[in-house]
Amino acid sequence: xxxxxxxxxxxxxxxxxxxxxxxxxxxxxxxxxxxxxxxxxxxxxxxxxxxxxxxxxxxxxxxxxxxxxxxxxxxxxxxxxxxxxxxxxxxxxxxxxxxxxxxxxxxxxxxxxxxxxxxxxxxxxxxxxxxxxxxxxxxxxxxxxxxxxxxxxxxxxxxxxxxxxxxxxxxxxxxxxxxxxxxxxxxxxxxxxxxxxxxxxxxxxxxxxxxxxxxxxxxxxxxxxxxxxxxxxxxxxxxxxxxxxxxxxxxxxxxxxxxxxxxxxxx
Amino acid sequence: xxxxxxxxxxxxxxxxxxxxxxxxxxxxxxxxxxxxxxxxxxxxxxxxxxxxxxxxxxxxxxxxxxxxxxxxxxxxxxxxxxxxxxxxxxxxxxxxxxxxxxxxxxxxxxxxxxxxxxxxxxxxxxxxxxxxxxxxxxxxxxxxxxxxxxxxxxxxxxxxxxxxxxxxxxxxxxxxxxxxxxxxxxxxxxxxxxxxxxxxxxxxxxxxxxxxxxxxxxxxxxxxxxxxxxxxxxxxxxxxxxxxxxxx
Numbered sequence: 001x002x003x004x005x006x007x008x009x010x011x012x013x014x015x016x017x018x019x020x021x022x023x024x025x026x027x028x029x030x031x032x033x034x035x036x037x038x039x040x041x042x043x044x045x046x047x048x049x050x051x052x053x054x055x056x057x058x059x060x061x062x063x064x065x066x067x068x069x070x071x072x073x074x075x076x077x078x079x080x081x082x083x084x085x086x087x088x089x090x091x092x093x094x095x096x097x098x099x100x101x102x103x104x105x106x107x108x109x110x111x112x113x114x115x116x117x118x119x120x121x122x123x124x125x126x127x128x129x130x131x132x133x134x135x136x137x138x139x140x141x142x143x144x145x146x147x148x149x150x151x152x153x154x155x156x157x158x159x160x161x162x163x164x165x166x167x168x169x170x171x172x173x174x175x176x177x178x179x180x181x182x183x184x185x186x187x188x189x190x191x192x193x194x195x196x197x198x199x200x201x202x203x204x205x206x207x208x209x210x211x212x213x214x215x216x217x218x219x220x221x222x223x224x225x226x227x228x229x230x231x232x233x234x235x236x237x238x239x240x241x242x243x244x245x246x247x248x249x250x251x252x253x254x255x256x257x258x259x260x261x262x263x264x265x266x267x
Numbered sequence: 268x269x270x271x272x273x274x275x276x277x278x279x280x281x282x283x284x285x286x287x288x289x290x291x292x293x294x295x296x297x298x299x300x301x302x303x304x305x306x307x308x309x310x311x312x313x314x315x316x317x318x319x320x321x322x323x324x325x326x327x328x329x330x331x332x333x334x335x336x337x338x339x340x341x342x343x344x345x346x347x348x349x350x351x352x353x354x355x356x357x358x359x360x361x362x363x364x365x366x367x368x369x370x371x372x373x374x375x376x377x378x379x380x381x382x383x384x385x386x387x388x389x390x391x392x393x394x395x396x397x398x399x400x401x402x403x404x405x406x407x408x409x410x411x412x413x414x415x416x417x418x419x420x421x422x423x424x425x426x427x428x429x430x431x432x433x434x435x436x437x438x439x440x441x442x443x444x445x446x447x448x449x450x451x452x453x454x455x456x457x458x459x460x461x462x463x464x465x466x467x468x469x470x471x472x473x474x475x476x477x478x479x480x481x482x483x484x485x486x487x488x489x490x491x492x493x494x495x496x497x498x499x500x501x502x503x504x505x506x507x508x509x510x511x512x513x514x515x
């Protein structure tokens with residue numbers, strides 16, 4: 001593409017974007033119910049008032065996300081490795097792994113959170129935390145471990161068997177081959193889909209509010225109920241988007257870099 | 268001459284397909300034996316069986332007097348003594364050349380890292396790869412990659428080397444550098460079992476040539492005899508096709 005064509009493409013993209021959003025904005029702001037919607041969802045005064053509280057509550061979302069992520073990365077890898085074990089001896093373990101993944105991918109996240117969050121504390125076991133946030137995190141770890149283990153497994157299966165053959169032919173054990181040859185290549189390949197699942201996890205921390213933990217969504221619900229104004233929901237949404245966009249762009253960048261690298265090496 | 272490798276009545280099937288149908292083969296110490304035969308005749312399978320990469324159905328494989336196909340044999344220990352080099356190199360793409368060569372000595376032989384790196388560097392220097400030690404495999408030509416794969420196998424100080432059509436995946440102009448390495452190994456007294464399509468090379472390097480046909484060794488003998496005056500009609504046909512293809 002020549003410089004002139006490139007500039008023209010940018011100009012066209014810019015113009016069509018401006019026209020599109022002007023029309024959309026016009027359509028919305030001239031809708032019959034707009035003044036009412038503006039007052040209940042986009043109240044500037046209300047936004048300024050509830051934002052600090054919601055932002056503070058949002059820290060709990062970030063905290064849950066960070067804690068859950070660490071455990072998910074470890075447990076999911078273990079689950080994926082268990083499911084890749086060869087031979088009939090390990091059949092029970094493999095079957096257990098499959099059952100786990102099927103179950104926790106099948107049950108809606110909100111149900112797992114509800115069952116654990118309301119059920120586990122009710123058992124009144126000693127030395128088991130009663131905190132709803134704790135059980136919310138446990139539920140997220142259980143559900144996302146099932147998803148992420150599938151991602152890891154796809155990575156393990158994408159490493160050609162000849163790599164394992166080469167490692168084993170040198171006298172490495174199955175575990176040594178897995179640890180030093182297969183897994184490093186597998187994990188590198190699945191980093192983009194892994195990050196994609198973590199974007200989902202970031203959002204799903206809002207479901208823990210259902211148990212009563214005051215995270216961003218719960219806080220905005222409280223604020224909305226107190227003022228009969230929905231602007232706090234918009235504030236919470238803005239915070240989630242602000243956290244997700246950088247991760248999404250980072251994922252795109254990684255995918256692109258990976259593709260370029262493979263093209264450079266491939267030909 | 269003592270036997271480095273003895274194969275007795277080896278049979279191997281993949282599902283319905285019987286690839287090896289009773290192979291008997293002995294390789295003496297310091298001997299270089301070339302396996303020739305059409306694609307699908309079982310050359311690669313034979314080599315993979317000797318390295319225990321494929322479980323065998325019947326027969327026995329003995330390496331330096333020890334039956335490696337017996338029950339309870341530690342396959343990892345057996346494989347450390349037998350080096351294999353594959354057609355497709357199979358280098359580890361996420362490791363540097365040095366990392367590829369030192370991985371097995373440090374993990375399987377517990378050689379201290381410094382010593383393993385010194386030995387690897389010496390080997391790489393010997394085969395003209397010293398300046399590539401920190402490069403990653405995708406930076407190397409096919410010939411260089413295959414030489415690294417040979418060095419990687421040699422780093423385990425094997426008693427026996429198995430080479431599985433190591434030049435078949437190479438551009439023609441890169442074949443010579445790899446064959447040169449193998450010649451040097453032969454000159455150094457390495458015991459080798461080589462599956463190859465390079466008849467000229469086999470004639471040069473082999474002490475003995477075995478013609479594998481439909482899962483059995485049909486004919487074997489000194490290269491001059493097998494390649495010039497084969498007795499079996501099947502061997503004659505095979506060589507005729509090779510000559511017509513301009514490969515002998």
